[in-house]
Amino acid sequence: MNYANIKECDIANGPGVRVSLFVSGCRHHCKGCFNAVTWDFHYGEPFTERTAQKILDALKPDYIQGFSLLGGEPFEPENQQVLVKLLKQIRKAYPQKDIWCYTGYTYDTDLQKGGRVYTGVTDEMLSYIDLIVDGEFVEAQKDVTLLFRGSRNQRLIGLHGYHAPEEPKRALKPLQKGS
Numbered sequence: 284m285n286y287a288n289i290k291e292c293d294i295a296n297g298p299g300v301r302v303s304l305f306v307s308g309c310r311h312h313c314k315g316c317f318n319a320v321t322w323d324f325h326y327g328e329p330f331t332e333r334t335a336q337k338i339l340d341a342l343k344p345d346y347i348q349g350f351s352l353l354g355g356e357p358f359e360p361e362n363q364q365v366l367v368k369l370l371k372q373i374r375k376a377y378p379q380k381d382i383w384c385y386t387g388y389t390y391d392t393d394l395q396k397g398g399r400v401y402t403g404v405t406d407e408m409l410s411y412i413d414l415i416v417d418g419e420f421v422e423a424q425k426d427v428t429l430l431f432r433g434s435r436n437q438r439l440i441g442l443h444g445y446h447a448p449e450e451p452k453r454a455l456k457p458l459q460k461g462s
């Protein structure tokens with residue numbers, strides 16, 4: 284597996300300050316994708332044991348709330364084989380930190396037994412993840428006010444009792460002068 288980027292102080296892809304890994308390879312090809320260079324499975328750098336250690340070290344400070352996994356597509360079958368090991372390492376080293384994963388696949392169908400990207404390690408991967416952001420990016424449903432996601436069809440799904448953050452209340456419209 285290759286990866287495109289590691290952000291060691293990310294405040295955009297989950298709560299608090301996070302370490303984020305953007306993996307390479309994605310077959311969804313959503314119109315308006317924020318990161319189209321990562322569609323290519325060969326984009327970026329090879330993910331090695333040294334890369335995994337860099338992520339584990341970056342997660343160490345107390346101010347880091349958790350880890351976010353993005354793409355590209357973490358649940359492409361060939362990426363799952365590498366990422367399950369990384370997630371296991373992170374969960375073991377930092378049981379108190381939360382793990383979020385963004386996927387263009389649908390949690391209740393594609394990632395379940397018999398689903399189109401269900402593999403022998405999918406259940407194990409999901410066992411380490413606290414929250415899934417699922418669904419392709421749909422440009423026609425783009426909404427920049429959404430919390431931690433780009434289009435209205437995408438969902439924040441808390442797993443294993445983890446509570447997905449609430450959508451903030453929309454600001455009230457200011458009163459017009461003279462009304």
Ligand code: SF4
Binds near residue numbers: 309313317
């Ligand atoms: S799933 Fe994500 S990375 Fe893949 S094409 Fe859609 S928006 Fe881009």
